Amino acid sequence: MLDLLLQTLDNTVSTMTTVFIMLFLTGFMVEINAFQRLSHLARPLVSISHLPAASASTFVISLGSALAANTMIARLKAEGHLSERQALLSAIMNSVPVYFRELFTYQLAFVIPILGIFVGGAYAVISIATGLIKLALVLVLGRAYLPGDSSDSPDSSAPSASSTSFTSSDATLQPLLPQSKKNYKYAAIKSLRGQSRIFLRIAGLYFTMTFLVLYLSREGILQSLDVISLAHLFAIPPETVIPLTIYVASPKAGIALLGPLIQNGGISETKALIVLMVGSLFMLPFYSLRSLLPNYTSVFGMRMGLILVVISTGISVAVRMSVLLMLLIATG
16 A cells, blocks of 8 residues: 555656646746737637637647646636636637647657558547537537627636736835836746645645546556457457557557558558557546546546546547447448
């Protein structure tokens, strides 16, 4: 048990160090309105979906870090600037940029060179389609369940640095510095004050959820699903069972093993796609438990975090199940 606690602590410290830095930087940049000029890029999306203007700023932040963006949403929700529905749809929208970012950092750099243009390209298209479906879901649900004037008052949804005033108690802290340096100093102070409480909550919940996942994994509960029987069900070639099993634990390792089979003609490109889709049906729930569950629940709490995990995982699984069924029909 001690080694499990040490492993959990190691994972938490390494992850939370990055989270703390990102929280401080994003909070600082929000306080000085650094995202104000870029937020107009996302204004059409939030306007169509009836989301408030604050969601445009967090969407810009999510281009660099979805966790930092979601933390800002949680803070705005806690302060009463966002309703639960607005926060939920904003968090889903913030998960979209990662699909396009991975197109360059993962799909083009690794998947396509290993699997080839057809299989790797199809794999990339499926990933992008998942992101687009999530975005479409936000647009549809936003128009259906949010009031139409929720984005009409850009400055009323969230506090901005330009409207921030310091109390007289802070005046004693003001040194004789140029105005810009004073603004940066107090923006940093407000960022630390505003983010410290939510960071401590995130760190505590992240430690708890990480420990739970590691414990379940060590006990073999997460690995109890029978991948081989499912492979037989979909008539997957026996030589792909090992890549399929490894893919569930590590997609990169599974893809690296599957690539040579495609190049050597040991498996057709269609069968390779079937293997990837079947593997995804197991890999995505594991990924959600290992990554999404600790991240979302630590930021938004157990109830809303679980809703986000179910929605995100459900969409991803549904897309791959649809592709799998089409492939099985085509090869049937």
